[in-house]
Amino acid sequence: MKILVSYATSEGHTRKIARWIADRIYDQGHSVELLSLVDKKDIDLGRFDGAILASSVHVGHYQPEVAEFAGEHATRLAQMPTLFLSVSLSAAGHDADDWRGLERILDDFTDATNWTPDRVVQVAGAYMPSEYGVLSRFVMRRIIAGQDPEADLDADHDYTDWEALGSELDSWLAQAEA
């Protein structure tokens, strides 16, 4: 199969996830194209047998480039196997309100784009103080201190469960191939 892995990111963690996913797809004998949705010019989805879209959550919304891309290609995306990776720090915790927030963010996204992915995986993202400006650093320190009392607030920390992500991907690929 030929799979598109598209993504948008602010601090780079979703790019790391998209690259990792692309390598794993390639290692399983498929062909893969990695696309930053900032450079999405003239992509023809007809070239692909399946599409993965990955976006981080920032201030209660997915990256605008992802919503724009999904909205523009909603009809074609609905005709092919699709996987949406929602990357956030809410998914790193167990707070019921935070998880309800993720559901609402996803509902807003599907309403706005008219695209409902075949499968959605909520992926725990990363805390990256080395990449934040002054305001984000202040806000994110408070959020992480509440969510992970053991965390070193000055150090970057990757909360992604890579093994679980790999299993979700493999399961989606098997279904897409069937």
Ligand SMILES: Cc1cc2nc3c(=O)[nH]c(=O)nc-3n(C[C@H](O)[C@H](O)[C@H](O)COP(=O)(O)O)c2cc1C
């Ligand atoms: C300014 C800012 C706002 C954020 N807003 C949210 C949010 O509303 N909900 C959430 O769960 N995570 C939020 N996060 C956490 C990011 O989703 C998480 O750090 C993710 O790994 C970022 O991925 P990226 O580097 O690909 O952008 C926010 C992070 C920053 C820096």
